[in-house]
Each structure stands twice: as structure tokens, then as C-alpha cells.
Amino acid sequence: MDEIFKRTENQRKDIHNSDIPVVCRACEARHGGMCGVMTPQQLTELSKFTTRKKVNPGSEVVGQGEQVAAYANVLKGVVKLSKMLHDGRQQIVGLQFAPDFLGRPFSRESTISAEAATETEICSIPKAVLDRMVGDSPELEHKLHQQALVELDEARDWMLTLGRKTAQEKVASFLYMIALHYDPESTERTVFDLPLSRADIADFLGLTIETVSRQMTKLRGDGVIQIENNRHVSVPDMERLAEVAGIE
Amino acid sequence: MDEIFKRTENQRKDIHNSDIPVVCRACEARHGGMCGVMTPQQLTELSKFTTRKKVNPGSEVVGQGEQVAAYANVLKGVVKLSKMLHDGRQQIVGLQFAPDFLGRPFSRESTISAEAATETEICSIPKAVLDRMVGDSPELEHKLHQQALVELDEARDWMLTLGRKTAQEKVASFLYMIALHYDPESTERTVFDLPLSRADIADFLGLTIETVSRQMTKLRGDGVIQIENNRHVSVPDMERLAEVAGIE
DNA sequence: GACAAACCTTGATCTCGGTCAAATTGGCGC
DNA sequence: GCGCCAATTTGACCGAGATCAAGGTTTGTC
Numbered sequence A, B: 001m002d003e004i005f006k007r008t009e010n011q012r013k014d015i016h017n018s019d020i021p022v023v024c025r026a027c028e029a030r031h032g033g034m035c036g037v038m039t040p041q042q043l044t045e046l047s048k049f050t051t052r053k054k055v056n057p058g059s060e061v062v063g064q065g066e067q068v069a070a071y072a073n074v075l076k077g078v079v080k081l082s083k084m085l086h087d088g089r090q091q092i093v094g095l096q097f098a099p100d101f102l103g104r105p106f107s108r109e110s111t112i113s114a115e116a117a118t119e120t121e122i123c124s125i126p127k128a129v130l131d132r133m134v135g136d137s138p139e140l141e142h143k144l145h146q147q148a149l150v151e152l153d154e155a156r157d158w159m160l161t162l163g164r165k166t167a168q169e170k171v172a173s174f175l176y177m178i179a180l181h182y183d184p185e186s187t188e189r190t191v192f193d194l195p196l197s198r199a200d201i202a203d204f205l206g207l208t209i210e211t212v213s214r215q216m217t218k219l220r221g222d223g224v225i226q227i228e229n230n231r232h233v234s235v236p237d238m239e240r241l242a243e244v245a246g247i248e
Numbered sequence C: 001g002a003c004a005a006a007c008c009t010t011g012a013t014c015t016c017g018g019t020c021a022a023a024t025t026g027g028c029g030c
Numbered sequence D: 001g002c003g004c005c006a007a008t009t010t011g012a013c014c015g016a017g018a019t020c021a022a023g024g025t026t027t028g029t030c
Helices: A002-016 A040-047 A127-136 A138-164 A167-182 A198-205 A209-221 A238-244 B002-016 B040-047 B127-136 B138-164 B167-182 B198-205 B209-221 B238-244
Strands: A051-055 A060-062 A070-076 A078-084 A090-097 A113-116 A120-126 A190-193 A226-228 A232-235 B051-055 B060-062 B070-076 B078-084 B090-097 B113-116 B120-126 B190-193 B226-228 B232-235
Touching: A040 A127, A070 A127, A078 A120, A078 A198, A078 B138, A090 A138, A090 A198, A090 B138, A120 A127, A127 A138, A138 A167, A138 B078, A138 B090, A138 B138, A167 A190, A167 A198, A167 A209, A167 A232, A167 A238, A198 A209, A209 A226, B040 B127, B070 B127, B078 B120, B078 B198, B090 B138, B090 B198, B120 B127, B127 B138, B138 B167, B167 B190, B167 B198, B167 B209, B167 B232, B167 B238, B198 B209, B209 B226
Parallel strands: none
Antiparallel strands: A051 A120, A060 A113, A070 A120, A078 A090, A078 A113, A190 A232, A226 A232, B051 B120, B060 B113, B070 B120, B078 B090, B078 B113, B190 B232, B226 B232
16 A cells, blocks of 8 residues: 555655645644645645534435535544445445545446544535546646545455355454554554444444354454453454465 | 436536537547546547556456556446455455446445456556546546446345345345346346356345356246247246345 | 443344256367 | 267255254443
């Protein structure tokens, strides 16, 4: 992922010949995402239209099938993207962590619903404003293109997990992914809090709550993980976890 | 999808103030994909480096984990993108039909393998050449961005199928998808040839060959489809098929 | 600190899809 | 048309994970 952003970083410097503040004035927050490639003028312009919002767990940001009027940057927390069948069966198709960009450029209607999984803060950007800026700024489009490609890679990884792994491997894969996300270069023991409930994990893995719970219990019994208060997880040996996850 | 390409079409006209031949001189073929947004100069330049190739079913275009030296446009046939676990379990994560663009921009190494599913022809483009052109041409990047977003939508649709649908619904969903692809506006009976073997369909759906076969037999018994010679399928009522697929 | 409401775990049982094995069919060269 | 090989179908059986049903924990509120 570092690799991927390097080019953008260089482009940016080439083009503007100076460092640019990556703090978006609109939110008075550091957007790790697309604001990094914006010029000061663009950021100033953008900040006239953006609004910062808190979103509580369970609240919907965009509903499936709704018209979309805004994009957003995730400033804090985790947003889950999901799809639902008419009879209520649900599948989570993506997780957006801060500072991801949230939205589907160039599409009027959302085919997925976005919902806060944890306490979340977003910086909302009207669709029309960003669409115009993207049209004028190749660097911005490049950045969004990159994020789309990263999300595509992630989605395809997850398809392998959904289609071909056992329940045990699925749960281990999920824990491994989250562990790496929150603690990418941990050497020894890796510790983190799960951002999702058992129900959400089940929806992410295409399993039932009961199966997720049983597999967690099994992983605990086998010494692969430790759990405190349901959400707090500790991994003594990441390689062991990767092995159980079928990641070799 | 038409909607999506409209913008590019307009941009192109604005910028170049003329119609552009969408026939890529390199392949003497009509690339429906990215060549449509190239200037005549770009096409001439590109044609110095491209090569047209026939690929037989089962032949690998790019292997998982390999260095990638080229992109390609699919001119004819179907290419399957797949991922494999160390023990051989396989999942197809995407299908590329002509005239799709094949490749993962801005990444040196492929995490998926691409293999011809049918008799296929591709137009191969050296990575370095296209990367340079994309850097110089916002329209080209826009086009590739669009394709990435469409593929992301498709991947997420498929995640719902993989994670939450029954075997019956999975097979029906697959048939529905293929039927729509080859005959998008059929009103009455829809007829087509399956581009994949039962084994490939199984790898696409996260099932076994036997289950795919049984479900096909069941769909035939229920009158939802007719099959001749294993590959030739006929759908008398697409709405009925959609219903069985859980698409409402 | 008591109560309620989520949330999570555990147990018993059932079922869908996997596994193993054996026919059957289709494609193709001669 | 015949024979061969690969692809597909069909059958019998099994097991991983779903379902149904309690029973525990955690969290938040008054």
C-alpha cells in the first residue's frame, strides 16, 4: 500500500513544487485520503461545502437503493458497507477505516448501504462539489482511482475467503486482517479491540453468530488468541494465526 | 454502464473537438475499452508496442505472484481471474469479457492469476508504455478508473452471492448474469452458450462440480432452463430465473 | 447496586452441500 | 461408425455449519 501511494506523493511534489498542508480546513482534521493531493486553493474551496458529523453505531449513512447526495471522508471509527437480499439475509462487502474515502464516484444511486459500525465521525462533501473538482484535477482522480483499486484487491481477497475457506479459517482470517490493520508492524504480542459485534462478523464472513462464537471459543481453547470482555483480543503469535487462517 | 461512459464520451469531444477512430491500429481491432478515449497520436504511438495474441483455453496469461510486464485488452473470448490457496482450493474472482481491459494498474506484482476460459484473443500492451500514457492522459486514467469501479461493483455483488445464497440461488445467479451479458435486451426466450465448464462454474460459485451439476439438473427439471450439449442454455422466462436467483 | 436489554456462549438436532464412487454422455480423431 | 478420453451426471453416505432453544455476561440506566 505504501508502494501505491508513493507515485502520488511524487506527482504532487512535481506539480506544485512545494509541500501542501494535508490538514483539511473544513474538518480541521488530517484527512489521510484525498486531501493530501489537493492544492491549498482546492482545500479552501472545498471547506466551504463540507460538514463534520458524528455518527452513532447502527446509524445509516447511505441506504441501499437511495439517491446519493454526498461523499464523505471517514475521520474516526469504522463504517461497514453491506448488501441485503429481499428476505433480510445480509452480507458485509467492505469496511472503511479512517481515513478512507466513502462513496461511489460517478454513480447517482447507491447499490449498497453504509452504516457506522462504531462511534464514527465523517466529513461530508456534497457530490456535485467533489465531482467538479475531480473533473479539474487529475491528481485527485488518480488518488480515487488508487483507492478503488485497493478496495478491488481487498474485495477479491475476501471472495476467496467467502467461497473457499472453512468457518475456522474465515474467523482466523478476519482476526488476522483486523490485527494487521490496527497494529501493522507488531513483532511480539498483537493486541486490539474488535470494531465489530459477533453479528457483524458473521455478516462479514457469511456465517451465523453461533458459528462465529464457537470458532472464537475454539481459537481461544487452542491458545491462538486470548479474549477479554468480548471485544478485546490478544494474539501471542501472528504467524500461528496466519497459519490457521490458511494464509500460509 | 452506458450512463457511466457518457461523461468520458463528452470529455473526449470537448477536448479534441472531433471524433476519434476507436479502432486500435495495433490490433486492427475495435477495442471497446480504453482506445475509445485515445487521440490518433496516442493510438499510433501505442501501436508500435502492442502485439496481438491467441490464447487457448487453460493457458495462463499471468500467474499468481508473478511479475507483470504487460497489460492487455481482451479482444475475443473470456478470461477468468482466480486466486488459489496453498492446498489447491481455488476461487474465481472475476471474469473479463471482450472488450475489457486486463491488468492491475500501478502494481508490479499480480496477486491473482489470469487464464483463458475459452479460445481467446488479447492485445498485449507493455506495462511501461501504458503507465506513461496514463500519466499523460487524464481521460485514459478516467476510463481505467471507471472500469475499476465497475469491477468493484461486480465483485461486491458477487460477495453477497458467495456469502449468503444457497447452491440453487448461486447457480441461478450465475446463469442470469451470463444470460444478461450475452443477450442484454432479450424480451422473449434468451439463448446462449456457457463460456465456462462445470468445474469453472463451481470455482466461481464456491461449490463443487457435483453440486453445480445437481442444481442445473434441478433447474432443468423445474422448467426454468433447458440445456443441450452441456453448454447450450435456453431460458424461457428471465423473470422466473431472477426469482430463483433471489434477485427479486 | 439493581434491573433491563443487548450481546454472547453453549447444547441438541437437523440439513444442505461435500465426498467418494460409479455410470453416462459428449467430443473427436480415425 | 468406433473407440477413447474427458466432462458431466447420478447415487449413497457423511459431516460442517445452520437452526432452535436455553442460559450467561456485559453494559447502560436509574
